[in-house]
Amino acid sequence: MKIIQVKDYQAMSEKACEIIVERMQELEKPVLGLATGSTPEGMYECLIKKNKEGNVSFKNTSTFNLDEYVGIAEEDPNSYHYFMHDKFLDHVDIEEENSHLPSGLEKDMDKECKEYEQMIRDAGGIDLQVLGIGVNGHIGFNEPGTPFTKETHVVELTDSTRKANSRYFASIDEVPTHAISMGPETIMQSKEILLLISGENKADAVAKLIEGDVSEQVPVSILKNHENVTLIVDEAALSKTKIK
Numbered sequence: 724m725k726i727i728q729v730k731d732y733q734a735m736s737e738k739a740c741e742i743i744v745e746r747m748q749e750l751e752k753p754v755l756g757l758a759t760g761s762t763p764e765g766m767y768e769c770l771i772k773k774n775k776e777g778n779v780s781f782k783n784t785s786t787f788n789l790d791e792y793v794g795i796a797e798e799d800p801n802s803y804h805y806f807m808h809d810k811f812l813d814h815v816d817i818e819e820e821n822s823h824l825p826s827g828l829e830k831d832m833d834k835e836c837k838e839y840e841q842m843i844r845d846a847g848g849i850d851l852q853v854l855g856i857g858v859n860g861h862i863g864f865n866e867p868g869t870p871f872t873k874e875t876h877v878v879e880l881t882d883s884t885r886k887a888n889s890r891y892f893a894s895i896d897e898v899p900t901h902a903i904s905m906g907p908e909t910i911m912q913s914k915e916i917l918l919l920i921s922g923e924n925k926a927d928a929v930a931k932l933i934e935g936d937v938s939e940q941v942p943v944s945i946l947k948n949h950e951n952v953t954l955i956v957d958e959a960a961l962s963k964t965k966i967k
């Protein structure tokens with residue numbers, strides 16, 4: 724795992740943006756794996772700016788998001804569909820049919836999971852997957868204990884994740900109990916992974932990742948088994964880690 728240490732959130736966002744733009748310039752038809760949450764927002768702002776300035780185009784790019792809540796309408800401001808359109812997709816020159824998020828609204832969710840995997844395969848796999856982590860070390864919505872062999876699946880959210888995400892909802896009771904998420908196995912099939920981590924509330928998770936073993940109890944630790952991972956981490960998130 725390559726580790727890039729940066730000062731703060733702004734520097735993390737700009738570095739991630741720079742790496743994505745670089746990769747997009749190398750690839751004819753880039754396939755990006757995208758994430759929601761506070762972590763990638765600054766990166767999206769930077770990518771929008773680069774697109775508007777004419778430094779990068781998303782015309783030939785396809786995107787696949789990691790996850791979505793189960794049972795929330797796409798128009799609901801708390802859905803990940805809404806987030807992605809609001810923060811990124813509606814502001815760049817990507818073709819609507821090329822941006823994909825799993826649906827949390829299907830009657831047959833198992834079928835949706837299989838179809839989402841197939842869509843990723845049909846696109847040729849993910850070239851570059853952007854990831855954040857949860858305070859409990861989750862990636863996507865793969866909570867501690869998720870078998871590393873899982874592909875896209877429906878997950879029950881832990882109390883810790885529901886509490887962390889309740890900041891977007893009127894109360895914790897409104898936070899969905901389930902989500903659909905790419906599995907650890909789906910994520911590991913990406914050709915390259917960019918892991919973004921900022922803030923003191925992630926410091927314990929970062930210490931477990933860097934100093935600890937690979938364990939299903941720390942979902943992000945699976946990335947140590949991937950050969951092309953870059954971690955961009957700021958000072959606050961590194962505050963509990965002995966790096967050298």
Ligand code: PGA
Binds near residue numbers: 763855858862
């Ligand atoms: P955050 O969420 O970027 O809002 O901190 C990350 C996550 O829960 O995976």
